[in-house]
Amino acid sequence: MKKRILLMCGCLAAVLLTAGCSGSSAGENGEVNVYNWGEYIDEDVIDIFEEETGIKVNYKTFDTNEDMYPIIANGAADWDVVCPSEYMIQKMLDNDLLLEIDFDNVPNLSNIDPIYMNTVKEFDPDASHAVPYLWGTVGILYNETMVDEPITGWDCLWNEKYADNIVMMNNPRDVFAPALISCGYSLNSTDDGELEEAAALLTEQKPLVLKYTTDEVRDMMIGEKAAIGVIYSGEATICKDENENLQYVVPEEGSNVWLDCWVIPTTCKNKENAEKWIDFLCRPDIALKNFEYIYYSIPNSAAIEMIEDEDILNNEALFPDTEVLSRCETFHYLGEEAEEKYNNLWKQVLSE
Amino acid sequence: MYKKSLSCPFLIWAAAFIIIPLLFIMYYGLTDKSGSFTMANLMAVATAEHSKALFLSLGLSLLSTVICLILAYPLALILSGSRLGKSGFVIFLFILPMWMNFLLRTLAWVVLLDTNGVLDTILKFFGLKGMKIINTPAAIVFGMVYDFLPFMILPIYNVVSKIDVNVINAARDLGANSFQTLYKVIFPLSLPGVVSGITMVFVPSLTTFVISTLLGGGKILLIGNVIEQEFMKGTSWHIGSGLSLVLMLFIIVSMILSSKYDHGEGNVL
Numbered sequence: 324m325k326k327r328i329l330l331m332c333g334c335l336a337a338v339l340l341t342a343g344c345s346g347s348s349a350g351e352n353g354e355v356n357v358y359n360w361g362e363y364i365d366e367d368v369i370d371i372f373e374e375e376t377g378i379k380v381n382y383k384t385f386d387t388n389e390d391m392y393p394i395i396a397n398g399a400a401d402w403d404v405v406c407p408s409e410y411m412i413q414k415m416l417d418n419d420l421l422l423e424i425d426f427d428n429v430p431n432l433s434n435i436d437p438i439y440m441n442t443v444k445e446f447d448p449d450a451s452h453a454v455p456y457l458w459g460t461v462g463i464l465y466n467e468t469m470v471d472e473p474i475t476g477w478d479c480l481w482n483e484k485y486a487d488n489i490v491m492m493n494n495p496r497d498v499f500a501p502a503l504i505s506c507g508y509s510l511n512s513t514d515d516g517e518l519e520e521a522a523a524l525l526t527e528q529k530p531l532v533l534k535y536t537t538d539e540v541r542d543m544m545i546g547e548k549a550a551i552g553v554i555y556s557g558e559a560t561i562c563k564d565e566n567e568n569l570q571y572v573v574p575e576e577g578s579n580v581w582l583d584c585w586v587i588p589t590t591c592k593n594k595e596n597a598e599k600w601i602d603f604l605c606r607p608d609i610a611l612k613n614f615e616y617i618y619y620s621i622p623n624s625a626a627i628e629m630i631e632d633e634d635i636l637n638n639e640a641l642f643p644d645t646e647v648l649s650r651c652e653t654f655h656y657l658g659e660e661a662e663e664k665y666n667n668l669w670k671q672v673l674s675e
Numbered sequence: 676m677y678k679k680s681l682s683c684p685f686l687i688w689a690a691a692f693i694i695i696p697l698l699f700i701m702y703y704g705l706t707d708k709s710g711s712f713t714m715a716n717l718m719a720v721a722t723a724e725h726s727k728a729l730f731l732s733l734g735l736s737l738l739s740t741v742i743c744l745i746l747a748y749p750l751a752l753i754l755s756g757s758r759l760g761k762s763g764f765v766i767f768l769f770i771l772p773m774w775m776n777f778l779l780r781t782l783a784w785v786v787l788l789d790t791n792g793v794l795d796t797i798l799k800f801f802g803l804k805g806m807k808i809i810n811t812p813a814a815i816v817f818g819m820v821y822d823f824l825p826f827m828i829l830p831i832y833n834v835v836s837k838i839d840v841n842v843i844n845a846a847r848d849l850g851a852n853s854f855q856t857l858y859k860v861i862f863p864l865s866l867p868g869v870v871s872g873i874t875m876v877f878v879p880s881l882t883t884f885v886i887s888t889l890l891g892g893g894k895i896l897l898i899g900n901v902i903e904q905e906f907m908k909g910t911s912w913h914i915g916s917g918l919s920l921v922l923m924l925f926i927i928v929s930m931i932l933s934s935k936y937d938h939g940e941g942n943v944l
């Protein structure tokens with residue numbers, strides 16, 4: 324018996340030991356643990372940072388805000404700097420998961436257009452926890468050769484002409500936004516009546532929808548499998564490069580604008596390095612390098628000034644007029660009860 | 676004593692990755708957000724959208740199991756009787772696709788079944804009307820059958836090929852015709868294989884959410900999709916766990932039914 328227990332302990336110790344050793348050694352100036360969206364950085368940027376600062380970067384990616392949240396909230400890993408979206412930052416703030424950023428260590432913040440720091444105030448009232456990284460709108464991507472008239476508003480998503488030619492996103496809030504706006508309500512509505520009205524509209528739309536998907540919209544639009552797709556502006560730019568029949572429009576009734584920011588969670592162990600990382604990404608040449616790789620809109624006005632290609636500067640999906648932005652709204656964190664409401668109504672729509 | 680201690684790594688494995696996660700699911704399934712005991716998460720299956728999803732899942736997975744059985748049984752019989760089967764080549768052909776990840780194979784079917792996809796183009800080439808199969812329950816059943824058919828063929832083949840030829844010869848000597856031999860001798864002897872085949876097709880079909888997401892266009896809600904949504908997009912791990920427990924109940928019932936017929940020989944699990 325004793326022998327068996329000993330063996331068991333041995334196995335356990337071996338497991339623990341290997342786990343302990345897997346952490347890589349730190350650089351000469353320590354390390355920084357970065358948790359970012361997938362495909363959301365030019366990996367060369369990481370190498371440059373390591374070279375210039377001597378700080379070792381441990382880089383890992385997540386797929387959705389919802390995947391990331393429990394990992395931070397449960398302290399499952401010690402991330403030093405994370406890049407969530409605005410509504411998730413609000414949720415993290417509500418749950419006291421974020422540290423204040425010492426802006427003395429982030430001098431390059433001056434490159435960020437103040438407009439975006441104002442947007443930050445929508446979810447972080449004193450704008451002291453988040454530094455904008457990338458942003459974009461949600462809109463409609465359509466194939467000119469497959470629609471009869473130029474698309475301007477959300478109503479095309481309910482037009483029977485386009486039955487089996489419409490692709491919608493598949494997250495409850497993303498899918499409800501067009502319906503709520505079409506009814507004339509805010510995309511942050513929590514009112515039972517308003518949400519039920521929107522759900523009824525979505526149920527009505529369901530037979531016309533070809534597919535509910537967030538990941539495949541890009542491929543389907545490029546491959547001309549559908550005429551109309553709801554999509555993020557950054558993805559739209561990539562699609563337009565691949566298929567010149569595609570046009571992107573932010574509907575006139577308004578839409579969703581999103582802003583992903585760097586934040587420092589309370590699990591942070593290397594706060595100064597995290598601030599160095601944020602500052603580094605705000606540097607115009609680095610922001611530009613990232614932009615040229617990812618093609619999402621950047622809030623960095625100094626970097627935008629360095630762009631020479633007229634086509635890119637005139638790209639409405641990347642750099643929309645301020646008028647477009649003024650009719651867009653960010654998602655707010657609505658609390659668990661409201662999230663559940665969205666979720667349940669979405670399930671009802673799907674089970675119809 | 677020595678032999679027993681060899682099972683140690685597995686015991687640790689089982690504790691860490693089977694028992695503890697199961698306990699977690701039970702804990703989440705039987706508590707609410709404040710951590711107090713509740714049956715509400717189990718009862719959540721009674722709501723209109725959940726029960727509809729559950730019955731749809733049961734229906735589709737039963738259908739795909741029956742189709743698999745109809746396809747697999749004759750094939751297993753033919754294989755076990757032929758020289759080809761003995762050389763294992765045809766069996767090899769069935770296992771070959773399993774070398775590739777099933778997710779990729781399902782994705783390939785999306786392309787094949789899509790409007791203006793490969794199948795559509797071929798039908799149209801012959802002047803036939805294109806079939807609208809993608810994003811329908813039919814496409815999901817199709818995907819289930821395609822993905823899980825080998826799990827039906829292999830156990831049946833395994834059992835049938837081990838049936839003693841003398842038993843069959845004896846049946847024929849005693850005057851049974853070939854149908855009687857099949858019905859009264861071969862089929863009862865192959866039952867253990869059939870039963871484990873049914874379990875191995877039915878259980879993954881019942882719980883799948885990937886096949887329904889990919890081939891159903893995200894428009895068809897199976898119970899697996901509901902649970903996935905509760906964990907990944909939704910807010911409530913508690914309801915997700917509760918529904919998982921209910922689903923486990925169905926699986927346990929199907930396995931109990933199976934074990935009644937299973938005498939161990941065909942059990943390749």
